Amino acid sequence: MKALLFEQPRQFGWAELSEPARPAPGEALVRVHAVGICGSDISGFLGKMPFFSYPRIPGHELGVEVLAVGGGVTHIQPGDRCSVEPYINCQNCFSCKKGNGNCCENLKVLGVHTDGGMRPRFIVPARKLHPGNKLSNEQLALVETLAIGCHAVDRGAPKEGENCLVVGAGPIGLSVLEFLRLHKVNILVADTNQIRLDFVGKQFGIKHLIQIRGGDADLEAIQAACGGGLPTLVHDATGNPKAMTRSFDFVGFTGRMVFVGIVPDAVSFADPLFHRREMSLFATRNAHSGDFPRIIKLIEDGVIDTRPWITHRTTLLELPNSFETLIKPETGVVKAMVAVENE
Numbered sequence: 001m002k003a004l005l006f007e008q009p010r011q012f013g014w015a016e017l018s019e020p021a022r023p024a025p026g027e028a029l030v031r032v033h034a035v036g037i038c039g040s041d042i043s044g045f046l047g048k049m050p051f052f053s054y055p056r057i058p059g060h061e062l063g064v065e066v067l068a069v070g071g072g073v074t075h076i077q078p079g080d081r082c083s084v085e086p087y088i089n090c091q092n093c094f095s096c097k098k099g100n101g102n103c104c105e106n107l108k109v110l111g112v113h114t115d116g117g118m119r120p121r122f123i124v125p126a127r128k129l130h131p132g133n134k135l136s137n138e139q140l141a142l143v144e145t146l147a148i149g150c151h152a153v154d155r156g157a158p159k160e161g162e163n164c165l166v167v168g169a170g171p172i173g174l175s176v177l178e179f180l181r182l183h184k185v186n187i188l189v190a191d192t193n194q195i196r197l198d199f200v201g202k203q204f205g206i207k208h209l210i211q212i213r214g215g216d217a218d219l220e221a222i223q224a225a226c227g228g229g230l231p232t233l234v235h236d237a238t239g240n241p242k243a244m245t246r247s248f249d250f251v252g253f254t255g256r257m258v259f260v261g262i263v264p265d266a267v268s269f270a271d272p273l274f275h276r277r278e279m280s281l282f283a284t285r286n287a288h289s290g291d292f293p294r295i296i297k298l299i300e301d302g303v304i305d306t307r308p309w310i311t312h313r314t315t316l317l318e319l320p321n322s323f324e325t326l327i328k329p330e331t332g333v334v335k336a337m338v339a340v341e342n343e
């Protein structure tokens with residue numbers, strides 16, 4: 001069977017793999033049906049992802065079907081369709097023992113630090129499979145994207161009635177938005193790109209949309225949408241160091257900021273501003289295991305509507321040809337889904 005490779009930055013390749021062995025105790029053999037393409041895949045392809053090594057089979061947003069399970073695996077059985085939690089943690093380090101496997105000190109993310117799911121079949125630790133038989137394969141692949149927003153919003157812990165700003169209306173910002181919407185808060189979304197803002201207004205029904213142009217007009221628009229002050233919860237999902245610096249301006253007195261997007265560079269900020277307003281700054285990394293079943297249930301119950309999300313589709317064999325188009329923001333791509341053929 002063929003697996004797609006990022007051979008080196010900006011170069012696709014194919015690996016001819018032999019069939020995986022039978023799953024050992026605690027493992028499962030899965031057949032991959034759908035793979036979502038995300039910002040970190042694009043950065044990996046372009047050679048801009050700090051943790052990426054080559055050659056690598058990418059793919060960490062996965063909708064799979066269980067083909068066989070090893071000894072001791074009881075929560076899933078062959079035929080179950082699952083979302084994969086791609087954060088393979090060691091279960092032994094300080095973070096893992098504390099229940100924070102999302103930031104395990106020895107973390108291996110499928111498709112980033114270790115080979116991922118752009119192949120027909122592979123073995124995964126069964127504890128990383130979250131069954132969701134009522135969801136489509138594409139919805140199961142989308143769960144991981146949503147998990148990023150879920151954990152980011154939990155980090156910010158919105159309070160009822162709070163003004164909450166999301167800076168950056170790409171897929172990560174949208175996943176934050178999905179979970180802010182579950183709270184009784186006033187939501188603002190800011191981006192430099194008006195097309196993205198129009199999408200958020202139309203598909204997510206958000207009224208307060210602010211186009212960032214630089215200068216005081218941005219602050220005035222944000223204050224107006226908050227009824228005077230500045231937001232006390234800001235999620236920055238820009239993945240751009242300059243924008244991250246600017247986001248400090250948008251945080252109100254005693255406010256909290258969550259950096260969702262990650263960049264390889266240093267981010268600087270004016271300390272007097274940070275101190276005067278007594279801000280708190282949070283990082284958010286991946287998501288917790290428990291977020292996966294929670295999100296599967298929210299989709300099942302229709303609380304999260306996945307329809308606006310999947311805008312583009314391709315197949316694994318076609319991917320090298322279509323990749324360049326799928327990663328261009330001007331094509332209006334939110335989430336591209338890759339269907340994986342059986343062979």
Ligand SMILES: [Zn+2]
Pocket residue numbers: 038039040060061144145
């Ligand atoms: Zn992703």
Ligand SMILES: [Zn+2]
Pocket residue numbers: 089090091092093094095096097101103104105106107
């Ligand atoms: Zn660990």
